[in-house]
Amino acid sequence: MLIRVFWAYMLGFLVLVVKGEHPERFVNLATMRGVVLWDVISINPETTLVKVAARSFRPLRHIARRTNVKVRIRVKGGLPFILYRLRGRWMLACGAVTFCLLLCLFSSLIWTVNVVGTKQLDSAQVLRLAASAGMYPGNLRLLVNSKDVADRLMKEMPGIAFAEVDFRGTQATIRIYERVLPLSSLGAANVVAVKDGVIKDILVLAGSPQVKDGDVVRAGQILISGIIAPLPPPKTEGAPQTPPPKYEPHYVEAQGIVRARVWYRSYAEAPREEVVEQKTGRFTSIVSIRLPNKEIIIKGPANIPYLLYDLTENKRKLPQWRNITLPVEFVTIRAEEISRFLLRRSYDQALHLAEQQAEASLAGQLPAGVVVTARQSKVINTDLNHVGVQLTVETLEEIGSTQQFAPPSKVKINE
Amino acid sequence: MPKDMKNLEYFLAHYLELPKELVMGLPRITVLGDIQMVVENHRGIIEYTTERVRIGTGIGEVRVTGTGLALRTIFPEEIAVDGKIHSIELVSEK
Numbered sequence: 001m002l003i004r005v006f007w008a009y010m011l012g013f014l015v016l017v018v019k020g021e022h023p024e025r026f027v028n029l030a031t032m033r034g035v036v037l038w039d040v041i042s043i044n045p046e047t048t049l050v051k052v053a054a055r056s057f058r059p060l061r062h063i064a065r066r067t068n069v070k071v072r073i074r075v076k077g078g079l080p081f082i083l084y085r086l087r088g089r090w091m092l093a094c095g096a097v098t099f100c101l102l103l104c105l106f107s108s109l110i111w112t113v114n115v116v117g118t119k120q121l122d123s124a125q126v127l128r129l130a131a132s133a134g135m136y137p138g139n140l141r142l143l144v145n146s147k148d149v150a151d152r153l154m155k156e157m158p159g160i161a162f163a164e165v166d167f168r169g170t171q172a173t174i175r176i177y178e179r180v181l182p183l184s185s186l187g188a189a190n191v192v193a194v195k196d197g198v199i200k201d202i203l204v205l206a207g208s209p210q211v212k213d214g215d216v217v218r219a220g221q222i223l224i225s226g227i228i229a230p231l232p233p234p235k236t237e238g239a240p241q242t243p244p245p246k247y248e249p250h251y252v253e254a255q256g257i258v259r260a261r262v263w264y265r266s267y268a269e270a271p272r273e274e275v276v277e278q279k280t281g282r283f284t285s286i287v288s289i290r291l292p293n294k295e296i297i298i299k300g301p302a303n304i305p306y307l308l309y310d311l312t313e314n315k316r317k318l319p320q321w322r323n324i325t326l327p328v329e330f331v332t333i334r335a336e337e338i339s340r341f342l343l344r345r346s347y348d349q350a351l352h353l354a355e356q357q358a359e360a361s362l363a364g365q366l367p368a369g370v371v372v373t374a375r376q377s378k379v380i381n382t383d384l385n386h387v388g389v390q391l392t393v394e395t396l397e398e399i400g401s402t403q404q405f406a407p408p409s410k411v412k413i414n415e
Numbered sequence: 416m417p418k419d420m421k422n423l424e425y426f427l428a429h430y431l432e433l434p435k436e437l438v439m440g441l442p443r444i445t446v447l448g449d450i451q452m453v454v455e456n457h458r459g460i461i462e463y464t465t466e467r468v469r470i471g472t473g474i475g476e477v478r479v480t481g482t483g484l485a486l487r488t489i490f491p492e493e494i495a496v497d498g499k500i501h502s503i504e505l506v507s508e509k
Contacts, residue, residue: 004488024459024460024461024462027486027489028459030489031490031491032491034491036488036490037489038486038488038489039486039487040463040485040486041465042463042464042465042485045464048463
């Protein structure tokens with residue numbers, strides 16, 4: 001069925017109006033003569049619509065004459081008729097063909113090249129190398145072998161562990177998986193405190209500890225030293241006194257975890273009485289055109305009818321053309337009425353507010369993700385008009401940081 | 416056709432396992448629900464309106480009544496009738 005419809009479209013078909021007393025006879029005779037009819041639909045007892053292949057129309061005329069019906073073409077459909085109509089408009093056909101060709105051409109170009117996955121490596125360098133292998137915007141996709149580009153990237157950039165090139169439409173994506181290089185040793189280094197605090201626990205992985213649990217440390221103090229002192233020589237009694245062999249200290253990169261209790265403190269005070277401004281919800285809008293020495297109000301009152309108000313002005317100028325600017329501005333003013341009143345707070349309300357403010361200022365000091373182990377809020381400096389609160393929080397955090405130092409020359413550094 | 420001849424055709428078709436509709440010139444009518452009917456081995460259309468289609472066959476006529484009936488395809492061996500079919504009737508030749 002579908003194939004027949006396809007061929008009917010390709011070879012052209014006609015929708016005929018058959019008028020006469022006996023359209024059945026016409027249909028039967030046509031079928032007997034080998035003319036295939038389809039979609040025979042009766043509109044009324046004397047009129048029938050029939051579809052027929054365009055090339056079968058000529059024999060139908062004789063059949064129509066013999067069966068005494070009138071045949072009229074209502075629709076000419078299919079490709080040959082469309083082409084016939086386009087015959088005089090060859091530029092249109094050229095345009096369609098050109099469009100298809102350009103579409104094919106542009107869709108086979110590389111439009112963009114993206115690099116994904118670079119952390120240490122320079123994306124621009126990857127792009128340059130890929131471009132030298134042929135993968136650059138504007139090149140034909142067919143000319144680029146993605147495997148060759150990936151191989152070349154892996155061969156010429158030692159920092160790449162694996163590379164793959166993926167095409168999606170006109171977009172090429174270079175996916176880079178970087179080689180993870182072993183961390184280079186810092187050489188001799190200490191672990192020093194970055195903050196003041198009291199040591200809670202210390203775990204030494206390398207180096208010699210300089211502090212113990214419960215010690216108070218200041219920022220910058222060495223917690224784990226990178227200098228390992230030599231062991232004292234074994235004492236042997238009665239042995240002849242020989243000069244002890246010269247031991248030299250070892251220098252290492254000190255490593256370890258030092259956790260300490262750290263305190264943060266902030267102070268805030270809240271007034272018991274305060275003049276507060278609040279919007280009443282009433283507002284007025286004024287739309288005007290402002291000229292250099294005149295203002296024309298289009299909409300809204302000439303003066304703002306409120307005693308206290310908050311103004312929002314929105315100015316719009318006409319677009320500038322070359323160096324000509326018209327001195328006309330469209331101004332929209334929105335005035336919101338404000339009421340001012342004295343707010344009295346009870347002692348508890350003021351305390352709560354002060355605590356909230358202290359908490360907010362402390363939040364800025366605390367490092368992200370730190371666990372607060374204790375908090376204390378203390379009222380200091382209170383009078384009739386103010387309540388001052390000091391908030392202290394205790395946290396447990398890692399305070400060690402590695403700091404390099406230069407060991408004396410000609411010594412062995414253990415890595 | 417004499418009755419003996421009919422029996423002979425049936426006998427041949429039966430024992431030689433030939434399609435009976437071809438050997439005996441019988442129509443093969445296929446009905447798809449109430450929306451389509453295909454008559455193979457027909458002898459032309461006797462009447463066609465959107466409410467009634469009569470198709471001639473070797474054993475008489477097939478009468479189809481319904482609404483919106485249309486002849487979807489007409490080949491020398493096959494006619495397909497589409498539409499809402501209400502009844503199909505076989506009117507055999509006396």
